[in-house]
Amino acid sequence: MVILALIPAAFAAEVALQIDTRELVVGQAVPVKLQVINGSVSGMPELPVGAGLLAQYQGSSQQHVMVNFKSTRITEYTYQVAATQKGVWRVGPVNLVVSGERMRAEAIEVAVGDPPVDQGGDPVVATISDDRPFVGQVVVYRFQFKYDRPLVNARWTRPEFLGFVEEVNTEANQREFQMTDGGRPYTVQTIEVPLVAAGTGMQTISPATLTAQFKAERRKKRSRRSIDDVFGNSPFGLRGSTETLALVTKVVPVDIQPLPMDEQPADFSGLVGQFKATMKTGQTEVKMGESVTLEYTLTGDGTLAGFGLPKAKEGAGFRIYDDEPEVATKLADGRFRSRLTLRRAVVPEVVGPLTIPSIDVITFSPKKQTYVTVSTRPFQLQVAPGEEGGGVVTSYVDQDIDKRTAVESTGEDILPVSRAGGVGNRTVAAAFPYMAGGALFPGIVWILLGFVGLVSGRKVDPKTALKARLKALPADPAPRLAALESLFRDAAALRLGVPAPSLSLQQVEGLGEDAVALYGDLERVRYGGGDAESLEARVRRFVGAS
Amino acid sequence: MNVFILASLLGCGSVGQDSFDEGLSTLRAGDFNNASSSFSEALGQGARDPAVYHGLGNSLYRLGKVGPAMAAWRRGLALAPRNGDIAANMDLARKGLKDRLEPPTTHRGVFFWQSALSPLESGIFAAVAMALGLWIMVVGRVKALRRRAPLSSAAGWVAGVSGILGVLVALSTIDAVNQRRGAVIVASVVDVRSALGPSGVSLFVLHEGAEVSIADATETHKLIALADGRKGWVTARALLTTDPSAAFVLAQ
Numbered sequence: 001m002v003i004l005a006l007i008p009a010a011f012a013a014e015v016a017l018q019i020d021t022r023e024l025v026v027g028q029a030v031p032v033k034l035q036v037i038n039g040s041v042s043g044m045p046e047l048p049v050g051a052g053l054l055a056q057y058q059g060s061s062q063q064h065v066m067v068n069f070k071s072t073r074i075t076e077y078t079y080q081v082a083a084t085q086k087g088v089w090r091v092g093p094v095n096l097v098v099s100g101e102r103m104r105a106e107a108i109e110v111a112v113g114d115p116p117v118d119q120g121g122d123p124v125v126a127t128i129s130d131d132r133p134f135v136g137q138v139v140v141y142r143f144q145f146k147y148d149r150p151l152v153n154a155r156w157t158r159p160e161f162l163g164f165v166e167e168v169n170t171e172a173n174q175r176e177f178q179m180t181d182g183g184r185p186y187t188v189q190t191i192e193v194p195l196v197a198a199g200t201g202m203q204t205i206s207p208a209t210l211t212a213q214f215k216a217e218r219r220k221k222r223s224r225r226s227i228d229d230v231f232g233n234s235p236f237g238l239r240g241s242t243e244t245l246a247l248v249t250k251v252v253p254v255d256i257q258p259l260p261m262d263e264q265p266a267d268f269s270g271l272v273g274q275f276k277a278t279m280k281t282g283q284t285e286v287k288m289g290e291s292v293t294l295e296y297t298l299t300g301d302g303t304l305a306g307f308g309l310p311k312a313k314e315g316a317g318f319r320i321y322d323d324e325p326e327v328a329t330k331l332a333d334g335r336f337r338s339r340l341t342l343r344r345a346v347v348p349e350v351v352g353p354l355t356i357p358s359i360d361v362i363t364f365s366p367k368k369q370t371y372v373t374v375s376t377r378p379f380q381l382q383v384a385p386g387e388e389g390g391g392v393v394t395s396y397v398d399q400d401i402d403k404r405t406a407v408e409s410t411g412e413d414i415l416p417v418s419r420a421g422g423v424g425n426r427t428v429a430a431a432f433p434y435m436a437g438g439a440l441f442p443g444i445v446w447i448l449l450g451f452v453g454l455v456s457g458r459k460v461d462p463k464t465a466l467k468a469r470l471k472a473l474p475a476d477p478a479p480r481l482a483a484l485e486s487l488f489r490d491a492a493a494l495r496l497g498v499p500a501p502s503l504s505l506q507q508v509e510g511l512g513e514d515a516v517a518l519y520g521d522l523e524r525v526r527y528g529g530g531d532a533e534s535l536e537a538r539v540r541r542f543v544g545a546s
Numbered sequence: 547m548n549v550f551i552l553a554s555l556l557g558c559g560s561v562g563q564d565s566f567d568e569g570l571s572t573l574r575a576g577d578f579n580n581a582s583s584s585f586s587e588a589l590g591q592g593a594r595d596p597a598v599y600h601g602l603g604n605s606l607y608r609l610g611k612v613g614p615a616m617a618a619w620r621r622g623l624a625l626a627p628r629n630g631d632i633a634a635n636m637d638l639a640r641k642g643l644k645d646r647l648e649p650p651t652t653h654r655g656v657f658f659w660q661s662a663l664s665p666l667e668s669g670i671f672a673a674v675a676m677a678l679g680l681w682i683m684v685v686g687r688v689k690a691l692r693r694r695a696p697l698s699s700a701a702g703w704v705a706g707v708s709g710i711l712g713v714l715v716a717l718s719t720i721d722a723v724n725q726r727r728g729a730v731i732v733a734s735v736v737d738v739r740s741a742l743g744p745s746g747v748s749l750f751v752l753h754e755g756a757e758v759s760i761a762d763a764t765e766t767h768k769l770i771a772l773a774d775g776r777k778g779w780v781t782a783r784a785l786l787t788t789d790p791s792a793a794f795v796l797a798q
Contacts, residue, residue, distance in 0.1 A: 414604055414638055415631040417570060422560040423588065423595035426625045427791045428665045428723055430594070435673035439712065442680035449687040456691070 013039035013098050015105040019081070019091060022108065023332060026115040028177045029082040031058070032091055034105060036075040039098035047079045050089025052112050054082045083112040113333030116144050116177065116188045123147060124210050126159070126249035129334055133197045134257050134366045136272035138167055138303050138336045141193045143208050143249065148186035150215040152242050156191060156208065159249075163203030163256055164195035168305045170329040170336065194329075194336045196303050197256045205252040216241045259364055265371055267310070271363040273302020273338075279359065279376035287384045291321075291345045296359060296376065298340040304329075309342055310359065317354055321345040348383040355380055462494055466543050473536075484539045485522050491543045492519075518542060562593030569601050573608075581605035586794060594790050596626035602794070603635065612639055613732035613754040613786065614796055620757065620788040624726040625664055627652065644753035648773035650728045651759075657718035665726070668719045676712030679705040729768065729785040731756040732796070738778035742767055749778045760787075 014037040020030050032055070034045060049055045058078040065072045081091060092107035119125040129140040143156065173192040178185065259272070277298045286292045296309065304327050325342040348354050356379040365372045428435075469487055474480045492515060493500035496507055508519045518538050525535055569584030585602035588595075599622030607615035616639055622632045640649075653660035660668060682705035686697040697705075731752050739746035742764065752758070752770075761777060762769035768785055771777045786796070 414607055414635040416604065417573070417597055417601045418631060419597045423563055423566045423593045423597055424560050425592050425594045426596065426664070426666050427594045428669045428719065429791045430592075431666060431669065435669050439673040439676040439680070442677055442684050446680055446684045446687055449684060449691065453687065453691050 013037065013101060013103065015039075015094065015096055015098060015103045017092050017094060017105045017108055019108055019110065022110050023175075024083040024110055024112045025177055025333070026083050026086055026112060027179050028115075029080050029180070030178075032079045032081045032108075034077040034079070034094055036077070036096070036098055038073055039075075039101075039103070041075070041096055041098055045077055045094055045096055047077075047081075047092065047094060049081060049091050050087075050110075052083060052085030052087045052089045053091065053110065054084055055091075056080045056082075081110075083110070086112050086114060088112070111333070116146075116179075116190060117142075119144055119146055123212075123245075124208070124247040124249050126205070126208050126252050128205070128252050128254060130366075131253065132255050132257060134272055134364065134369075135197050135200055135259055136270065136302070136364070137197050137366050138273060138301060138338075139164075139195050139197060139254075140331065140334050140336055141195055141205065141252070142334055143191040143193075143210075145189045145210055145212070145247070146186060147189075147212065147214070148184065151187070151212060152215055153213040154189070155211045157210070158193075159208040159252075160206040161193075161195055162205065163197065163199035163201075163254065164205075165198045167194040167196050167303050167329065167336070169303070169327055169338070170194045170331050173331040192331055192334060194303075194331050196305075197254075200256050200258045203254045203256055205254065207251055208249045210247045211244065212247060213242045213244045216243045260369075263371060265362050267362055268371065269307060269310075269361045269363060271300070271302050271304070271307060271361065272366060273300045273363065274365060274367060275300030275302065275361070275363050275372075275374045277359065277361060277374045277376050279356075279379060281379065284380065285382045285384060286348060288348060288351055291347045292381060294344045294346060294356065294379065296340075296342045296344060298361065298374070300338055300363075301336050302338065302363070303336075304338045304340050307340065310361065316357070317348065317350045318356070319347045319349060321347070346381070348381065351383050351385050353380065354383050462490075466491055466494070470540060470543055480536075481525060484536055485526065487543055488518060488522060488539050514538075515542065562588035562591035562595075562598070565591060566593055566595070566598055566601070569598075569605070573601055573605050578605045578608040582609065589794050594621075594625065596622040596629055596632065598622075599625065599790065600629070600632050600635075603632070607635070607639060611732075611796075612642065613730050615639060616755045616757065617730040617732065617786040617788055618794065620726075620728070620730060621790040621794075624652065624788060625666070625790050627660075627664055628662060639755065643755040645756040647756055647758075649757045650771075650773055651725060653718065653722045653725050657721055659715075660718050660722045663722075665719050665722045668715050668722065672712045672714075672716035672719055674712075675708045675715065679707075679709030679712060682708070725759075727787060727789040728757060728759045729770065729787050731758070731780075731784055732786045733784035736780055736784040738770065738780055740778060742779050746779060750776065752780070757788075758785075760785075 014035075016035045016037075018033040018035065024030060032047065034047065044057055044060075047055045047057075056079060058080050060075060060077045062073065062075050065074065083089075088109055088111050090107040090109055092105055094105040096103050096105070117125065117127055123146055125144050127142045127144070129142070130137070133139045141159075141161070145154065145156075172194075173190075175190050175192075177188045177190075179188055180186070275298055277296065279294055279296045281292055281294045283292055298304070309322065309325065321344070323343040323345075325340050328339045328341075330337040330339075346356060358375045358378045361374045363372050363374055364370070424430075466487060469483070473483050489500045489503050492508055492511060493503050495511060496503070498507060505516070505519060508515050518535070521535055521538075525531075565584050565588035569581045569588060572578075572584060573581035582602060582605040585598055585605060588598045589602070599618045603615045603618035603622060606612075606618060616636065619632050619636045619639070623629060623636065626632070663671075682697070682701055686701070686705075689696060731754055734754050736752050737748050738750050738752055740749050741747075758770040758772060758780075760768050761771045763782070766782055767779045768782050769777060770780050770785070786794075
């Protein structure tokens with residue numbers, strides 16, 4: 001990464017200071033590197049530091065880098081800088097003579113904060129920045145974990161913040177410090193969570209839990225093998241053994257106090273904390289028709305979530321147009337900081353001197369335990385007459401936009417009932433029996449007619465029945481002859497349309513001579529005369545002719 | 547008007563006329579309490595008529611009961627969707643409501659004709675169309691039994707089309723009747739929750755006059771649906787149904 005960063009400057013002598021972090025705490029030490037690129041310095045360069053810092057030279061190293069077939073030489077001087085005092089301090093600048101040329105590495109500013117709280121022998125501890133906050137005040141919950149053994153893994157379980165809500169614009173902050181105590185190095189990890197007090201009365205923050213996995217110390221010495229050189233620190237977890245500890249903090253009691261309601265102003269903004277407001281602009285003169293941009297800034301240590309700037313009064317000789325406010329928050333060194341920036345365009349409506357009044361925001365100060373008005377200074381503006389047509393903005397952008405709107409009823413009053421005729425039940429339920437009956441009645445008739453047709457279609461055709469009987473004549477001569485006679489009578493009766501039992505010779509005469517002859521022959525055969533076999537053929541013909 | 551005459555013939559004859567007339571006269575006289583009582587009485591006597599619901603809605607609106615007035619007007623409009631006066635009154639009342647909601651649909655899009663027809667009108671049309679088709683079929687069967695020439699193909703087509711049309715319109719009528727069984731919020735504010743009982747969380751709040759659809763119901767609660775798809779459970783006491791056949795009972 002360093003090599004890539006240096007590529008653009010690979011061919012010119014250059015010096016630079018590098019530090020890992022610009023936020024330290026008292027007792028913390030960090031390495032600072034002075035890089036000399038493509039040049040040589042005689043002797044050990046001195047690193048000047050502020051009064052709250054101590055610098056100690058550690059050594060130097062050199063490396064060559066090939067960039068586009070050209071060699072770049074980097075000489076790196078390493079110093080250990082320790083923070084001894086709280087404040088903002090400078091590291092550098094460093095003035096050097098590099099290859100006969102005077103060069104300068106610019107200074108770096110480092111902020112030194114309070115050290116982690118002394119936790120004695122406790123490996124984990126939880127604290128809060130204020131144990132008697134007011135409702136709406138931001139407090140910082142701090143979890144601190146101290147260890148001096150190789151740590152493989154650590155998992156923190158967040159406690160339950162009863163009576164608080166987490167500040168919406170800021171995330172929890174996690175930091176790690178390398179400290180020393182009597183020459184023995186140890187590490188402190190901190191997790192800070194900004195919280196807004198929401199409930200009142202005595203509240204408790206539940207214990208936080210940390211599950212830490214340490215590399216186990218080997219008790220027995222054994223011979224070192226070559227494989228240990230590769231996996232000695234067990235980067236893949238293959239050879240090292242670990243020890244897991246569950247560490248729990250104590251509960252943190254907090255007494256949240258309500259805001260004094262008796263003296264609360266009606267236009268209290270809801271902000272709780274120490275705030276400061278400024279308003280600035282780059283110009284004091286403006287022409288009529290033009291606008292001036294004011295920048296309003298509100299900074300403090302309270303939450304700005306949900307805060308809105310008071311609206312400017314109408315008719316003050318100007319119009320204002322606000323941008324969306326920008327809110328930035330920061331959590332550092334156990335302190336919460338917030339900043340709101342709003343750009344406001346002011347368009348004067350009158351020529352001459354114009355006073356932009358102050359913006360007053362009423363806040364509650366936990367420090368003073370009273371309501372405080374945070375104001376900006378009024379702003380004077382000189383408005384010059386504009387050019388002819390100034391202030392009239394002509395735009396042709398929306399000329400082809402359909403400006404018609406939906407027809408809206410004037411809606412002066414509700415309309416009265418206009419029908420005074422007969423009223424009745426107009427629901428479907430009321431008319432349903434009649435509608436269903438009217439629709440289903442022809443359907444029922446249709447179905448009944450279907451049955452009628454079905455029944456009439458099932459009557460046996462008498463001619464077909466006669467033919468069927470002809471096919472099933474008895475085998476014995478006497479019953480066969482009786483059946484033939486019965487068939488003849490039924491066929492004749494069918495032809496004549498008279499009942500078979502009452503059939504007489506006179507009636508048979510109406511069917512012709514053959515029928516009369518057959519009738520007589522059948523009579524004779526019944527009493528023992530005539531040829532029964534020829535009769536059967538004649539009866540078959542007669543029935544078939546029927 | 548012809549439909550109302552036909553409806554009268556179908557058993558929807560005049561009922562509750564005296565109470566309705568009394569309600570009209572007291573409404574015009576500015577006695578809104580008595581007017582609403584008279585219109586409610588007419589409803590109790592079976593006069594489920596758009597004019598009665600119109601008058602009841604007007605009297606309730608004058609009494610400041612916007613939610614019940616909206617419910618009465620919706621019932622009137624369900625019975626007479628072409629009644630512009632009721633629609634205008636609802637339009638005016640909606641402007642004063644706290645919740646800007648799209649009113650629930652009164653029919654499915656495929657049954658577009660229901661926007662102009664009342665369920666009674668479409669029901670009568672369906673019955674007549676089905677009866678026509680069936681009577682033509684009866685004539686055809688009689689001719690077949692008498693061994694006469696069958697019906698012409700044109701008559702067969704008429705019977706078929708009438709029957710199908712009748713069934714389609716009958717389905718649309720059933721749909722319209724079901725779709726118009728919505729409800730109106732009559733409580734000033736009501737919490738709409740995700741579930742019945744303590745496990746339900748508050749989803750949103752509705753105010754008096756909001757028109758909703760009913761997706762499901764228990765004895766004490768109803769699952770309401772808004773036109774934008776949101777759903778939630780509401781206590782049944784906070785609602786008044788827009789079903790014109792249901793009793794118009796205002797919670798005390």
